[in-house]
Amino acid sequence: MSVLPLRALRAEPAALMRLARLADVPELETLMAPFVATGDLLPRSRYDLCRHIKEYVVAEADAQGGGSGGGRRAIVACGSLKLYSETLAEIAGLAVRDDWQGRGLGRAVIDALVAEAGRLGLREVFALTRKPAFFLRLGFGPAEKAQFPQKVWADCARCPRQACCDEIAVTLKL
Ligand SMILES: CC(C)(COP(=O)(O)OP(=O)(O)OC[C@H]1O[C@@H](n2cnc3c(N)ncnc32)[C@H](O)[C@@H]1OP(=O)(O)O)[C@@H](O)C(=O)NCCC(=O)NCCS
Numbered sequence: 001m002s003v004l005p006l007r008a009l010r011a012e013p014a015a016l017m018r019l020a021r022l023a024d025v026p027e028l029e030t031l032m033a034p035f036v037a038t039g040d041l042l043p044r045s046r047y048d049l050c051r052h053i054k055e056y057v058v059a060e061a062d063a064q065g066g067g068s069g070g071g072r073r074a075i076v077a078c079g080s081l082k083l084y085s086e087t088l089a090e091i092a093g094l095a096v097r098d099d100w101q102g103r104g105l106g107r108a109v110i111d112a113l114v115a116e117a118g119r120l121g122l123r124e125v126f127a128l129t130r131k132p133a134f135f136l137r138l139g140f141g142p143a144e145k146a147q148f149p150q151k152v153w154a155d156c157a158r159c160p161r162q163a164c165c166d167e168i169a170v171t172l173k174l
Contacts, residue, residue, distance in 0.1 A: 014061070015059040015060060015061035015076060015077070015100075015105065015108075016059065016060050016061075017057055017058070017059050017060075017108060017109070017112050018057065018058060018060065019054070019056070019057060019058075020053050020054075020056035020057065020058045020078065021053065022050060022053055024053070024056075024058055024075055025046060025049045025050055025053065027074065027075040028049055028056070028058070028075065028078055029044075029046065029049065031075055031076070031077075031078060031095050031097055032044065032078070032093065032095050034098070035095050039130070039161075040130055040131070041093065041094075041095060042155070042159070044093065052080065052082070055080040055081050055082055055083075056078055056079070056080045056093065057078065057079055057080070057109060057112045057113060057116075058075045058077065058078045059075070059076055059077035059078070059096075059100075059105055059108065059109060060073045060074065060075055060076070061073065061074060061076045061100070062074070076096065076097040076100040076105065077095065077096040077097065077100060077105040077106065077108075077109050078093060078094070078095055078109065079091060079092075079093055079094040079095070079109040079110065079112075079113050080092050080093040080094075080113070081113045081116055081117060081125070083120075083122075084148075084150040084151070084154075085150065086121070086122075087122055087123040087124060088122065088123070088124050088125075088126070088148070088150065089117055089120075089122050089124075089125050089126075090125065090126055090127060090128075090148070090151060091110065091113055091125055091126070091127040092127070094106065094109060094110070094127070094129075096109070106134060107138060110135075110138055113125070114172065114174070117174055118174055122174055123173065123174055124171060124172065124173050124174060125171070125172050125174065126143060126147075126148055126151075126169060126170065126171040126172070127140070127169070127170050127171075128145065128148075128151065128167040128168070128169055129167055129168060129170060130166055130167055130168070132168040132170050135170040135172075136170065138172075139172060140170040140171060140172045141170065141171055141172070142168070142169070142170060142171075143169040143170055143171040144169055145167075145169045147169065147171070148169065
């Protein structure tokens with residue numbers, strides 16, 4: 001999963017998917033910030049992003065959106081695969097920059113993470129999300145949070161929104 005063309009893109013210019021690197025962390029923070037503000041993503045500290053950078057894929061495109069290929073590149077989408085066991089992982093930190101939404105990038109990030117999950121030998125990936133319809137569109141099925149106690153122990157127990165959580169669980173068997 002080093003540098004893959006995003007086949008699912010419906011619009012030029014093309015973006016490229018690659019594994020994230022530490023130098024991407026400031027851009028990842030910028031990409032996620034508006035979605036953290038709306039509550040669609042949980043906040044992540046810079047320390048947390050650095051520690052877990054190997055779990056992330058990013059889609060990179062021309063910053064100007066011109067597709068010439070020669071300009072500065074910007075990260076326009078990201079997502080991560082958070083491992084819980086030898087069979088289970090969570091898709092987390094999924095974000096597509098506003099002006100790039102609706103062009104197949106969200107699907108392409110999920111495809112890349114699911115392909116990586118398959119390569120690792122995982123049997124199931126899940127997500128907790130306020131956008132369940134997006135995941136259902138991509139073949140995930142509805143689930144119960146209680147099916148993923150590892151997530152509940154790791155994150156929900158410390159989450160400030162645990163008493164008023166509006167996230168829905170979705171899952172995909174591989
Ligand atoms: C949700 C999100 C990742 C979707 O990314 P995107 O690039 O716009 O989605 P795509 O263009 O790849 O859409 C793929 C398919 O899902 C559908 N879809 C996209 N967003 C959807 C939504 N909110 N509800 C239902 N279906 C949706 C598309 O219509 C498309 O279907 P099609 O290919 O059959 O026509 C993006 O809107 C986003 O970053 N939102 C803010 C952050 C967020 O909510 N992240 C999820 C946290 S778990």
